[in-house]
Amino acid sequence: xxxxxxxxxxxxxxxxxxxxxxxxxxxxxxxxxxxxxxxxxxxxxxxxxxxxxxxxxxxxxxxxxxxxxxxxxxxxxxxxxxxxxxxxxxxxxxxxxxxxxxxxxxxxxxxxxxxxxxxxxxxxxxxxxxxxxxxxxxxxxxxxxxxxxxxxxxxxxxxxxxxxxxxxxxxxxxxxxxxxxxxxxxxxxxxxxxxxxxxxxxxxxxxxxxxxxxxxxxxxxxxxxxxxxxxxxxxxxxxxxx
Amino acid sequence: xxxxxxxxxxxxxxxxxxxxxxxxxxxxxxxxxxxxxxxxxxxxxxxxxxxxxxxxxxxxxxxxxxxxxxxxxxxxxxxxxxxxxxxxxxxxxxxxxxxxxxxxxxxxxxxxxxxxxxxxxxxxxxxxxxxxxxxxxxxxxxxxxxxxxxxxxxxxxxxxxxxxxxxxxxxxxxxxxxxxxxxxxxxxxxxxxxxxxxxxxxxxxxxxxxxxxxxxxxxxxxxxxxxxxxxxxxxxxxxxxxxxxxxxxxxxxxxxxxxxxxxxxxxxxxxxxxxxxxxxxxxxxxxxxxxxxxxxxxxxxxxxxxxxxxxxxxxxxxxxxxxxxxxxxxxxxxxxxxxxxxxxxxxxxxxxxxxxxxxxxxxxxxxxxxxxxxxxxxxxxxxxxxxxxxxxxxxxxxxxxxxxxxxxxxxxxxxxxxxxxxxxxxxxxxxxxxxxxxxxxxxxxxxxxxxxxxxxxxxxxxxxxxxxxxxxxxxxxxxxxxxxxxxxxxxxxxxxxxxxxxxxxxxxxxxxxxxxxxxxx
Numbered sequence: 077x078x079x080x081x082x083x084x085x086x087x088x089x090x091x092x093x094x095x096x097x098x099x100x101x102x103x104x105x106x107x108x109x110x111x112x113x114x115x116x117x118x119x120x121x122x123x124x125x126x127x128x129x130x131x132x133x134x135x136x137x138x139x140x141x142x143x144x145x146x147x148x149x150x151x152x153x154x155x156x157x158x159x160x161x162x163x164x165x166x167x168x169x170x171x172x173x174x175x176x177x178x179x180x181x182x183x184x185x186x187x188x189x190x191x192x193x194x195x196x197x198x199x200x201x202x203x204x205x206x207x208x209x210x211x212x213x214x215x216x217x218x219x220x221x222x223x224x225x226x227x228x229x230x231x232x233x234x235x236x237x238x239x240x241x242x243x244x245x246x247x248x249x250x251x252x253x254x255x256x257x258x259x260x261x262x263x264x265x266x267x268x269x270x271x272x273x274x275x276x277x278x279x280x281x282x283x284x285x286x287x288x289x290x291x292x293x294x295x296x297x298x299x300x301x302x303x304x305x306x307x308x309x310x311x312x313x314x315x316x317x318x
Numbered sequence: 319x320x321x322x323x324x325x326x327x328x329x330x331x332x333x334x335x336x337x338x339x340x341x342x343x344x345x346x347x348x349x350x351x352x353x354x355x356x357x358x359x360x361x362x363x364x365x366x367x368x369x370x371x372x373x374x375x376x377x378x379x380x381x382x383x384x385x386x387x388x389x390x391x392x393x394x395x396x397x398x399x400x401x402x403x404x405x406x407x408x409x410x411x412x413x414x415x416x417x418x419x420x421x422x423x424x425x426x427x428x429x430x431x432x433x434x435x436x437x438x439x440x441x442x443x444x445x446x447x448x449x450x451x452x453x454x455x456x457x458x459x460x461x462x463x464x465x466x467x468x469x470x471x472x473x474x475x476x477x478x479x480x481x482x483x484x485x486x487x488x489x490x491x492x493x494x495x496x497x498x499x500x501x502x503x504x505x506x507x508x509x510x511x512x513x514x515x516x517x518x519x520x521x522x523x524x525x526x527x528x529x530x531x532x533x534x535x536x537x538x539x540x541x542x543x544x545x546x547x548x549x550x551x552x553x554x555x556x557x558x559x560x561x562x563x564x565x566x567x568x569x570x571x572x573x574x575x576x577x578x579x580x581x582x583x584x585x586x587x588x589x590x591x592x593x594x595x596x597x598x599x600x601x602x603x604x605x606x607x608x609x610x611x612x613x614x615x616x617x618x619x620x621x622x623x624x625x626x627x628x629x630x631x632x633x634x635x636x637x638x639x640x641x642x643x644x645x646x647x648x649x650x651x652x653x654x655x656x657x658x659x660x661x662x663x664x665x666x667x668x669x670x671x672x673x674x675x676x677x678x679x680x681x682x683x684x685x686x687x688x689x690x691x692x693x694x695x696x697x698x699x700x701x702x703x704x705x706x707x708x709x710x711x712x713x714x715x716x717x718x719x720x721x722x723x724x725x726x727x728x729x730x731x732x733x734x735x736x737x738x739x740x741x742x743x744x745x746x747x748x749x750x751x752x753x754x755x756x757x758x759x760x761x762x763x764x765x766x767x768x769x770x771x772x773x774x775x776x777x778x779x780x781x782x783x784x785x786x787x788x789x790x791x792x793x794x795x796x797x798x799x800x801x802x803x804x805x806x807x808x809x810x811x812x813x814x815x816x817x818x819x820x821x822x823x824x825x826x827x828x829x830x831x832x833x834x835x836x837x838x839x
Contacts, residue, residue, distance in 0.1 A: 203422075237384035237422065238700060257701070259380035286384055290375060298371045302364035312360045313353075 098131055099124040101222040103273075107185065109209070111231040115185040118146065119165070122222075126177040128169050135163040136213030136279075139186035148179035156183060162214070189285075205287045207234060211268075212243075212280035221273040226281060229265040234285040241282040242268060255281055355403075355798070362402025370395035374421075379709065386702035388421035393693045393702075400783060401799045407782070407792075408682040411689020424696045432692045436654050437494060437786055438684055443657035444498035447633060449677045450664045454626040455616065457502035462613040464503060465510055466606065472511055472521050472598045473587060476528055479504065480579050483532025488540050489638045492653035493533050493776075497787035499630070501794075504529055508796065510609065512601030515795040520591040522796040527591075527805040530779055531582055533787045535809065537776035539575045541567040546742035550750050550772035557754045558764030569828055571773045574816045581812050582805075590805055622671045629671075633660035683793045690783040694740025703739050704748045707731075711752060716760055722821065722834040724760060725767060728753055729817050732771040733810045736778040742785070746775055761838035766831045770817055777813055780806035 102122040109115040121133060140156040140163040151170030156163045167179060190208040194200045202208075209228065215221055230236065242255040255268040268281040373391035378384070396414040400407055415432075418424045432438070451457040468478035482500065490496050504525055508514070513522025537543035541551050541564055551562045587593045600606060619627070636643075636656035643650040651659070664672045697703045710731060716724045732749055739745045753771050757764040778785040782792035782802055792802065822834040 235378060235384055238386075239383065253701075253704070257381045257383055264380070294374055295371055298367045302367050305363045306360075309360060309363070313356050 097125050098127060098219060099222065100133065100219050102225075103133070103221045103223065104225045104227070106227045106229070107188065107211070108229045109188050109231055111233055113187055113189045115188040117183055117185050119181045119183075121167070121179050121181070123169075123177045123179070124175065126169055126173050126175055128171045128173055131167045131169060131219070132217050133165045133167065133219075134213055134216045135165050136211060137163050137185045137188075139163075140165075141184045141186065143181060143183040146180040146182045148181075149173050149177055152177075152179055154179075154181050159216070162216075164216075202284070203286075206237070207285040208282070209285060210280065210282045212278060213273075214278045215273045215275055218275050220275070221270075224268075224270040224273050224279050226268040226279065227260060227265060228267075228281070228283075229260050229263050230285060232263060233288055235264055235288045236266060237284045237286040239266065239281070239283050241280065243278055243280040244270060257283075358402040359404050362399060363404040365402065366395040366398035366404070369398050370417075379705070381708075382702070382705050383700060385421075385423045386697075386700035386705060389418065389423040389693075389696040389700045390702045390706075392417040392421060392423060393697055396689070396693055397781075397783075400781070401803070403799065406682070408686040408689070411686045411692075414689045414693050418692060418696050423700060424692065428695070428699070429692050432688045432695065433684070435688075435691060436652070437691065438687060440492060440494050440654040440657060441498070441684060441687060441786065441790065442679060443654060443661045444495050445679050446661040446664060446672070446677045447630065447657060448498045448502055449679075450626050450629065450672050451499075451502050452678070453676055454620070454622040454671050456623045456626045456630075458506060459613070459616055459619075459623065461503045461506035461510075462609055462616070465507055465600065465609055466613060469507060469510070469600065470606065472524075472593050473583075475507055475511065476521075476524055476583055476587065479507075479525065479529055480532050480583055483529060484536055484539075484576065484579070487532070487536040487543055490634070490653075491537070491542055491544055491640075492637060493537060493544065494786035494790065495637060495653055495657065496533050497529075497790050500529065500533075501790060504791075505794065508794075510600050512597060513796060518796040519597055520587070520593045521597050522794075523591040523801055523805075524586045524593065526791045526794055526796045527779075527802065528579075528583060528586055530787055530791050530802075531579060531805075531809055534779050534785055535575050535578055535777050535813070538773050539568065539572040540564070541571075544742060544776055546746040546775045547772065549743060549746050550768070550775060553746070553750045553754065554765055554768045554772070557751055558757070558768055560763070560765040562765065562769060566769075566828075566830075567773075570769060570820070570825060570830060573824065574773060574813065574820060577816055578809060578812050582809055585808060585812070586805065590808060591801070625669075625671050629660050629663050632663075633657055680793060683789060686783075686793075687786070687789045690740050690789065694744075694783075697739060698741060698744040698748075703744070706738065707735065707748055707752060711756060716756070718837065719760075720834070721762060721766070721832050721836045721838075722818070724762070725770065725821050725831065725834075726814075726818050728756075728767050729770055729774060729821075730814050732774040733777055733814050733817075734780070736774075736784050737780045740783055740785070742775050742778060746772070762832070766825075769830055770821065770825065773817065774813065777810055779809050 100121060101124050102120070104120045105117060107115045107117045117137070119135070123131070135156065138158075138161060143154050143156045143165070145152055145154050149170070152173070153168040155166050157166065165181060167181075169177070188209065190210055192202050192206050192208055209230070211226060211228065213224070213226070236257050239255055239257065244254070246254050254270070255266060257264070257266045259265070266281065266283055268279060270279045273279055370391045373394050374388060376387070378387060392414055395417070396410050399405060399410040399413070405413070415429050418429055419426055464478060465475065469475035479500070483496065486496050486500070508522040508525050511519070511521040513519045513525070538547070541547045541562065547567070551567070555561050600609065633656050636651050636659070637653055640650060640652070664670050665674060714727060716727065732753070735745060735749065750768055750772060754764040754768050757767045778788070780803055782788045782799055784806070788802070821831045825831040826833065
């Protein structure tokens with residue numbers, strides 16, 4: 077009886093052991109955002125030592141809808157489910173899946189920009205029109221992620237004012253940058269690049285966006301000051317003063 | 319320095335000059351030296367504003383954040399105002415700090431925290447130690463001795479300071495400390511040669527700027543000359559896969575730095591600020607005889623001088639033995655804390671040698687430094703400096719180009735890039751990885767380009783805001799921003815020429831660089 081129980085336990089563990097052997101060598105996310113706060117994401121996952129079964133991969137988005145497989149071996153299925161305010165992608169790999177596999181998944185994300193309007197009774201901390209983009213992904217799974225690269229494309233009407241935070245911080249011997257603003261297909265955007273994410277590691281990108289174009293207030297004030305100075309301080313170079 | 323010179327007789331004048339306790343680092347606006355300078359001041363204000371507006375409203379470059387663009391605009395405005403001086407430099411610093419806030423380039427805390435940076439503390443504490451040297455008259459004794467021993471002519475006095483800085487550079491990595499400890503000597507010797515704040519002459523300009531060179535450039539003689547050098551060594555090892563040993567650095571860096579110092583010693587006094595024949599001897603009636611008499615009158619070392627010597631010796635000991643602190647004390651006593659310990663003893667009731675009110679702390683200098691650092695950090699934190707460097711290198715296609723051409727471009731960019739930033743460390747962190755990556759992409763050994771580039775890290779001599787000693791020496795009012803710029807650019811150009819010449823000869827023989835005209839395979 078003991079032998080049978082042990083055998084059953086071993087059999088039950090067998091698929092999990094197989095899934096645990098899978099290595100995520102690359103994990104690339106490209107998110108194209110729209111001014112209304114929605115986004116279209118494309119995730120390309122490269123797996124090594126792939127085996128049939130379910131692979132759970134953290135996504136980091138709060139609201140994920142309409143998950144489709146854009147590319148990958150026949151029979152691969154994908155779905156997403158919310159977990160602790162984030163989302164997880166569940167990839168079901170079919171029998172006969174190649175050991176080295178690349179799967180491209182697409183989905184729609186909602187609420188990619190954070191609310192910046194103050195709640196009643198709160199003080200405003202950011203000027204009007206400012207949007208906050210924050211993406212955070214915690215590797216909640218035992219599978220280590222070989223390389224994680226997150227790329228975001230901003231709406232044309234917005235411009236990055238500052239990269240407020242990136243995680244993980246660069247290690248001492250690591251050459252940066254971890255994140256950078258960039259031109260992505262002719263549109264403003266940014267990328268975050270992390271060489272490896274073990275279980276529990278977090279990768280995040282926090283960017284403040286402002287409307288394209290500057291207020292003319294600086295221009296007017298600057299020119300007025302120039303004229304006033306040239307008039308009221310002209311005695312500095314007058315012959316009489318000299 | 320404001321010397322309250324009463325000029326009854328030459329002897330009285332010497333006495334007045336040597337009475338350093340009456341001197342304070344002046345916060346008053348430097349008088350315009352010519353009509354051109356007056357016009358620069360008049361047009362500098364609108365000029366700075368127009369540059370600010372131009373940078374702020376330029377179409378944004380790809381990858382440049384709004385904060386980086388605003389930070390660059392603010393820094394450009396401050397740079398124009400620091401150079402043209404429509405306001406005192408510390409007022410410009412305050413304006414810069416305000417602009418960084420209202421353009422949302424930096425957070426209020428980040429701007430205010432600059433005043434608590436290690437460098438500001440080191441400056442403050444080093445000024446207390448400097449005041450101790452003045453109050454106890456040890457600085458006076460050392461200056462008189464220096465002039466009597468080496469200062470028979472202006473030229474040899476300048477050389478003596480260059481040798482002094484050469485001696486101190488490998489011992490004390492903190493450039494601000496080296497500057498402040500030798501500043502009292504510079505001021506007295508300048509005064510003996512007739513250069514004061516009211517009437518700075520060519521000797522004073524040569525003396526201050528040669529010391530600036532000595533303090534900054536001679537740090538590149540050893541890899542421990544500054545912490546930025548060590549960061550570069552670390553990057554060359556981790557990214558380039560090549561370990562740079564202490565002697566590798568010395569053999570490459572020391573000859574270039576020393577040769578530049580000697581060349582500028584000649585070029586400075588013969589070409590840039592030509593010292594008239596009349597100024598080549600001490601400006602004291604009776605000449606060295608009077609100085610000898612004053613030195614003899616001081617008698618043996620007083621009790622307070624001995625105390626000052628002991629305190630300074632302790633601080634110096636801690637500065638030079640920092641690598642052993644961890645094994646001795648279980649903690650590293652960094653340069654500011656060594657100075658802090660010295661300041662505690664100096665100010666200690668009964669046993670100390672100085673009252674707080676007697677310490678000549680130039681707060682205007684610290685505010686000037688704080689503004690310069692806030693602006694520099696904003697350029698670095700927002701990515702503006704890195705963006706500019708990336709753009710610069712992206713615009714130059716060096717594929718298939720002979721090594722010597724690539725080398726010359728990289729060394730030149732590294733050398734002059736100090737004008738765009740106020741931190742050697744940040745400049746190193748930005749530039750060296752780019753150069754290593756570029757070397758690999760072009761097919762060159764990373765060390766062949768990265769090590770010579772690293773030798774340029776400490777050459778921060780172009781502007782009064784380029785480094786800590788620059789700020790301190792500029793406050794002596796012995797030279798203008800434009801004179802600093804001219805001297806600094808000539809120094810850097812001499813350095814580039816020597817480094818390029820070394821690549822074709824010395825560095826190649828050492829195995830650092832390939833043949834100068836080699837083409838990548």
